[in-house]
Amino acid sequence: MAEPMIVATLLLTAFMATAIVLTRDPARQAIVLSGYGLVLGILFLVLQAPDVAMSQAAVGTVVVPLIVILAIHAIRRHHVREPDKDGDGT
Amino acid sequence: MSHRVRLLVLAFGGAGLAVMFAMACLRLPHFGGSWHPYGERVVPGALRRGTPNVVSSVNFDQRAFDTLGEELILMASALAAVLILRTVRAEQEESAGRHAYGPAQVFDALRITGYLLLPITFLTGVYVVAHGYLSPGGGFQGGVVLGSAIHLIYLAGDYPALARIRPIPMVESGEALAAGAFVILALGFAGQVTPMNAVVGMEVGCAVVLVLARFFEQALLVKEHA
Numbered sequence A: 001m002a003e004p005m006i007v008a009t010l011l012l013t014a015f016m017a018t019a020i021v022l023t024r025d026p027a028r029q030a031i032v033l034s035g036y037g038l039v040l041g042i043l044f045l046v047l048q049a050p051d052v053a054m055s056q057a058a059v060g061t062v063v064v065p066l067i068v069i070l071a072i073h074a075i076r077r078h079h080v081r082e083p084d085k086d087g088d089g090t
Numbered sequence B: 001m002s003h004r005v006r007l008l009v010l011a012f013g014g015a016g017l018a019v020m021f022a023m024a025c026l027r028l029p030h031f032g033g034s035w036h037p038y039g040e041r042v043v044p045g046a047l048r049r050g051t052p053n054v055v056s057s058v059n060f061d062q063r064a065f066d067t068l069g070e071e072l073i074l075m076a077s078a079l080a081a082v083l084i085l086r087t088v089r090a091e092q093e094e095s096a097g098r099h100a101y102g103p104a105q106v107f108d109a110l111r112i113t114g115y116l117l118l119p120i121t122f123l124t125g126v127y128v129v130a131h132g133y134l135s136p137g138g139g140f141q142g143g144v145v146l147g148s149a150i151h152l153i154y155l156a157g158d159y160p161a162l163a164r165i166r167p168i169p170m171v172e173s174g175e176a177l178a179a180g181a182f183v184i185l186a187l188g189f190a191g192q193v194t195p196m197n198a199v200v201g202m203e204v205g206c207a208v209v210l211v212l213a214r215f216f217e218q219a220l221l222v223k224e225h226a
Helices: A003-022 A026-046 A050-078 B003-026 B037-048 B054-062 B064-085 B088-094 B108-130 B139-149 B159-165 B168-188 B193-220
Strands: none
Touching (some): A050 B139, A050 B193, B054 B193, B108 B139, B139 B193, B168 B193
């Protein structure tokens, strides 16, 4: 059995999940979330679920982080009017 | 409903979920064991259909009704995103806002990578949809790849080109048509894995494009402020 492989991937997943929580800036968090999505995809692959792994890779590493980043960007745009110290964030 | 009542309802629901989930987990087969009660029933049925990828066969044959529910959920959420984020039009007209078209300063390396990856990614998406009956993948996976591949053009710094290659009215009609076709297939012709994969691929791809398009519109709107 590929037990060591499963344990290693589970540890990697836990590591990436912790990394997301410890990242403070939301925009950076979205990038780390993308990495976490990839690791989760690898975990599914190791657990012999390639179909789910593909869904996870596509949705978790691309679509969700992209939506998060676009949402953060839109929110920052709306804050431009207020006297803010970091401008429009671009 | 007051805050307190809402919390009570939430606690009741959460407790019920926790109890049921724990009971279900206690009766699960052990991890990595050789006893697979579900697999033993499902796999022979799937193999009788002559679809080498058992997962696709299960999704579109024995559990086509579940897949139908999933597709409709996806369509409903795309519809909700379109409706909620549509306000941007009014905002644009009222405040004389305009769109800033993407990152103007894009590194040449990024631009070239975006343009090079676009056809490759698109082809991969079509491959994943078309070979869903044979190898891992299928309509959903391929659809997401197709839907997100288009946005590589934006990564390359060309938002007007992105807007041109995905005319929203066409994507909206495509979404509706594919969803309707899937309902007919799921209710009348369950088990036709390849056509169902194609229809799901189109539906998912259109949904991803639609949702992302609304988010792009929101994110790229610049308010003119004197």
